[in-house]
Amino acid sequence: MLNVSKKAVAMGMAATLAAGLMVGCGSSDSSAQGGSKTGDAGKTTDTAQTDISGKITASGSTALLPLVKQAATEFQDKNKNVTIDVSGGGSGTGLKQVAEGSVTIGMSDVESGKDYADKGLVDHQVVVAPFVLVTNKDVNVTNLTKDQAGKIFTGEITNWKDVGGKDEKITIVGRPESSGSRKLVKQLVLPADKDFAKDAIAQDSTGAVRQTVQQTAGAIGYIDAPYITPDISVLSFDGVAYSEDNIYNGTYKLFAFEHMYTKGTPDKATQAFLDYIMSDEFQSKDVKDLKFIPVNKMKK
Incomplete structure (x- = not known):
């Protein structure tokens, strides 16, 4: 009788262990199935996929x-x-x-x-990504039309007084030719057959553009909205201020996917x-x- 009891206990323990392993495997499979296809915007995604490496x-x-x-x-x-x-x-x-x-x-x-x-x-x-035109805080211009901004960035307009500001030289700060931001501003702001002025200061990052504009009197540049800080001025574009609502309603044009x-x-x-x-x-x-x-x- 004692031998039989030991055997029964051993068999019971083995069955319990096997069941536990099966549950563990099931949990792993479930977590691996979480997630949605990229591009299915708005779908809820199971992000706790601990089996991923x-x-x-x-x-x-x-x-x-x-x-x-x-x-x-x-x-x-x-x-x-x-x-x-x-x-x-x-x-x-x-x-x-x-x-x-x-x-x-x-x-x-x-x-x-x-x-x-x-x-x-x-x-x-x-x-x-929304983009904005920004100036040094000493510039007293608050809005530029597309035509004015295009002429500034191409070097045709070189003084703020020509767009309603004070008598002050304009310094252009931008990005190198490899920059997507530069390509976007060229596409959205500059005339089709024009390029940025040759004397424009080129910076390797958006953060560096923001800092240079902040530190340079009369400077203008372009940055994306996440880099806006209180120590620079953000211009309206064609009379429309940057805001999420103005992007949704189609009146603010400086943005890109x-x-x-x-x-x-x-x-x-x-x-x-x-x-x-x-x-x-x-x-x-x-x-x-x-x-x-x-x-x-x-x-x-």
């Missing part, structure tokens, strides 16, 4: 940099086996590096265009990271807190 690298747009860094911090907190490295360098750098395969994600303010048409790049539109390009179909970790950025959790809070526009609101 890998390394993600992203480079490119400095306009998009604060948002992607914030997303990376939050995503790594939820997925301890994922490492994400994010750097700037400009949209041209991001597109070049993702096409070469040296980074996982290329961040860009502009579409990849014909130069990358045969590189197998997949576009993920993640947010809308922000792109995160992958080379081909993303791997599991990269797809999960993109899904997190597109999730309700991130779009409804972090995107707005960082002064970007949730992409799902623009697509309705």
Whole structure:
């Protein structure tokens, strides 16, 4: 009888252990199935995918940099086996590096265009970035028309008195040719056959543009909204002030969709990271807190 009891106890313990293993496997499978497809704006995403592992690298747009860094911090907190490295360098750098395969994600303010048409790049539109024209605080002009701004950036207008300001030389601060921000402002503000003035100061990052404008009397530049600080002045454009509502109603024209390009179909970790950025959790809070526009609101 004693032998039988021991055998029964052993069999019972084995059955209990097997059942526990089956439950554990079921939980793992369930967490792995969380997430939504990138581009399904507004879908709720299961972001606590603890089975995900890998390394993600992203480079490119400095306009998009604060948002992607914030997303990376939050995503790594939820997925301890994922490492994400994010750097700037400009949209041209991001597109070049993702096409070469040296980074996982290329961040860009502009579409990849014909130069990358045969590189197998997949576009993920993640947010809308508003851009603003900014001046040093000593400039007493509050609005520029598209024509006035175009003539200033091309060097045709060189003194603030010619657009209603005081007698003061205009100093132009912008980005290098690899910058997506520069391409956007050229497209949205400058005449079709014109380029930026040759004596314009070129800075390698949006933050550096903001700082140079703040420190240089008579300066004007262009930055994206997340970089606005109280020590610079933000201009109205064609009589319309920058605001989210004015972007939604179509009256404020300086904005662009922000792109995160992958080379081909993303791997599991990269797809999960993109899904997190597109999730309700991130779009409804972090995107707005960082002064970007949730992409799902623009697509309705």
